[in-house]
Amino acid sequence: MTTEPQAARARRPGARDVRVVLVFAALNVAASLLGRSTLVAGADVSLVWPAAGVSVLWLVARARRPWPWLDPLVLALSTGAVVAATGASVWTAVIGAGAATVQAVVCTWVLARRAPYVWAARGRQQLRRVADLWWFVLGAALSSVASAPLVELAVVVGGGPWTWETALLWCARNTVSIVGIGTLGFTIGAWLHQRASRRTAPERLAWWTDGKPADYLAALLLAPALYVVWFVEIDWVAVVFPLIGLTVWAGSRLPSRSVVLHTTLCGYVAIQLTLGGTGPFSDLPDATAQVGVAQLYVGLITVIGLALAIARDERLRLVADLQAARDRAQAQATLLTTVVDTMSEGVRVVDGAGRVVVRNPTAGLLLTGRPDTGPGDEDLAHLARMDGTAVPEAELPFRRALAGEQVRDADLLVRVPGATEPRIVTFSATPLPSASGGGAVTVLRDVTAERTELRRAAQVQASLLPSLALDVPGLDLAARFVPAGSVGGDFYDWQAVADGLVLTLADVMGKGPAAAILAATTRSVLHAQPALHDVAGTLAATERAMTADLANAGAFVTMFRAYVDAADGTVSYTDAGHGLSLIVGADGAARRLSATGLPLGIAPGPARVSARTRLDPGDVLVTFSDGVLDALGGSLGDLDQVGRALRGTDTAEEAAEAVLQLVDPRHPADDDLTVVALRRAA
Incomplete structure (x- = not known):
């Protein structure tokens, strides 16, 4: 894969790149000519050099563009041409151009x-962090120091x-030039970038001056005017430093883009007056020292x-x-409060100490019995177990949750009062x-009607099961x-026939009322069959008879x-996908x-077949639903537990109970548990 620098080198410059370079x-030629107009007599060194800041802006503006070598080359050629054209020798121009290029490259x-x-x-x-300003100043200083030997x-x-x-x-003039002109260039670039979204002149002006008009009048007009008066009237160098207070005031009240204008205007006045031999710095022994200190x-x-x-x-x-x-947090909190307060379920939240912090009206x-959302802790005083006994403190759902337990659908x-x-x-x-x-959140739901309906359905289902052996x-x-x-969807049945009995255990896919209805239907159809001996x-x-019902319900019966x-x-038996x-x-x-x-309902049509085995005296025929198998472990290998559990049992009651004892009571079953045991007397 081609990296970004490689891709940039592979591309050719476009029209925009050419315009930026030109x-x-x-600008570099103009800045260099301006600097060369302030040469130190006999040293061929300029007192000011604005081209240092322009060159850094140049390389930054061309960042990650095609042909990155083009900019340092044109920078060196344009700088060298100006230096040579203003009286320097060819070698001086070449070396000076190299120094300017090295400085720009190091700083960028x-x-x-x-x-x-x-x-x-x-x-x-613009620079957005104070740390970035210090790095920029350090880069300007390091680049000036690195290029100083070439100037010498x-x-x-x-x-x-x-x-x-x-x-x-x-070092002094170029560091100041890079920092001053560089920050001014970044500010102007940001302003130009913002113009697309600020279409009117007042909006463009407001980008620069978005505070009190008096502050900007003082910083951008009165402060430069005060510099003029101060430099003209006072020629003692130590007295100039109180003017720094103006910049401190501006920096503490105005945005950075406006402060850039303030320091640029004040700095321009200070440098130009010093170059003209006016102001506090004019007392220094020579022009080089005067302008150097002024730039510092x-x-x-x-x-x-x-x-x-x-x-x-x-x-x-x-x-x-x-x-x-x-504001976002407040809006989210308001939304969450509205959602919680309008929920049909009750919500109760406690902290790590068990104190109520949220309780919705439900x-x-x-x-x-009252829609009180206050943080009172006495709202659990009316709880009881399903048998009517009091609930111990440790068994309260939120206490169990605080102890690390996940509580699911605990009925209380x-x-x-008054109900x-x-x-x-x-x-x-x-x-x-x-x-x-920490803490715990508890969700409450009124299931009185649901539990009453299910209890009645359970009574009806229980009435369909054999009540007597x-x-x-x-x-x-x-x-x-x-x-x-x-x-549930499990049911068992037995019927007396001549010379014996017919035993049935069925399991309808699923659980709940729908499965129970199909189970009752299956039992009724079985009872309507005339030839009970013919189990197949x-x-x-x-x-x-049930094909349509099973297809409509999308269910099957083992x-x-x-x-x-x-x-x-x-024993003559037919097993429709049960296998247990x-x-x-x-x-x-x-x-x-x-x-x-x-199973019934999977592929109706083929004739059912039966198989034969024998129940010896003392043997037990035990059949159970897949809920029992799941509780044992879920694999057919777990059926060995059943044989060991039945060893030593003397009655069918003991055998059926022994199978259920294999189920761990601490883990409620996810499916119905049905066991039928038939023992032949020894």
Whole structure:
């Protein structure tokens, strides 16, 4: 993959690139001519050099453009041409041009690494942090120091003497030029970039002066005028420094872009008056010292003013961001409060100590009968277990959540004062992360009507199950049924026939009322079949009768149906996708009765087949739903537990109970649990 610098080198400059190079080349020539007009007599060194700042702006404006080598080359050629045309020798011009180019490259290198957003914006972004200002000043100083030896060499080659004053003048004037002109250029670039969205003249002016008019009048007009008066009337150098107070005042009250204008105007007045031999710096022994110190003074006020202004801008941005964040948080809090208060479920939030911090009106109604959202902790005084006994403190849902437990659908009674009947409320509590301060959130829901309906449905379902075991000589029969909810899709049945009985266990896909309705329908269709001995034919006829119902419900039924001959223990069975039936001997050895076909409703049509086995004296035929298998572990290998559990049982009741005892009571089953046990007497 081609990297960005490689891609930039591979592209050819466009018309815009050519315009940028030509514009900055013209600016560099003009700035160099201006600087060469202030030559020091006998040293061929200028007192001011605005081209230093222009050259840095040039390279920044061409950041990440095609042919990056083009800009230093044109910069060196244009600078050398001006120096040679204004009286310097060829070698002096070449070396001086090299020094100017090295300085620009070093300074932009520092800026690109320490203030990359300015570099990436190509001069259309102001300095936004005080730290970036210091890096810019450091880059300007380092680049001036790095190029100073070449300037000394140019002076010597031109026939002048080697002096420290020349190097110091070069470093002082160029550092000040880069900082002053560079920040002014960034500000102008940002303003030009903003013009597209600020179409009217007042709006463009407001970008520069967006504060009190009196402040800008004082900073941009009165302060430069005061400099003129001060420099004309006072010629003592120590007295000039009180003028710094004007810049301190401006930096503390105006945005950085306006402070740039202030320092530029004041600095221009100070330099020009000093070049004319007027002002406090004119008492110094020579022109080089006068202008050098004046430029250091200008650099000082520029850095002080910008540091204060940028810090002020940062502070205002931070305040604005905090205000915006507070407004967003307030809006979100208002929205969240509205959502919570209008929820049909109750919400109760406690902190790590168990104190109520949020309670919506629904929770107040459910717990106290009043839509009170206050933080009172007495709202749980009316709770009771489903059997009517008091709830211990440790068993309260929010206490369990504070202890780290996830509470799901815990039903409790709430006896609201004045109500004729208690209501059933289900609680779900979740611990809050400690990083958020800890605590727990509890969601409450009134399930009184739902539980009443399910309880009635469970009563109807229970009435359909056999209430008494059959009295068949030589056979002992028992069953256990534990629905996952109040009703389920499991059912069992037995019917007496000549010489034995017919045993059925079925499991409708799913749970709840829908599964219970299909289970009741399946039982009714089974009871309507005439030939009970023919278990395969009975299942086939049942499937044909229920095909449409099962297809409409998108459900299926697994079923085990067996005819057991009481005289010889012969078992004729058909297993429709159930596969959870065992014959367990007295020693605990178990053999599984495999399925003989698919569940009812999967692929109606093929004839059902039956299989035969034998129940020896003392053996137990046990069949159970897949809810039991899931509770045991979920794999057929877990069925070995059933054989071990039945070893030593003497009755069918003991066998059925032993299977249920394998289910861990601490983990509620997700599916119905049904067990039917048939024992042949020894």
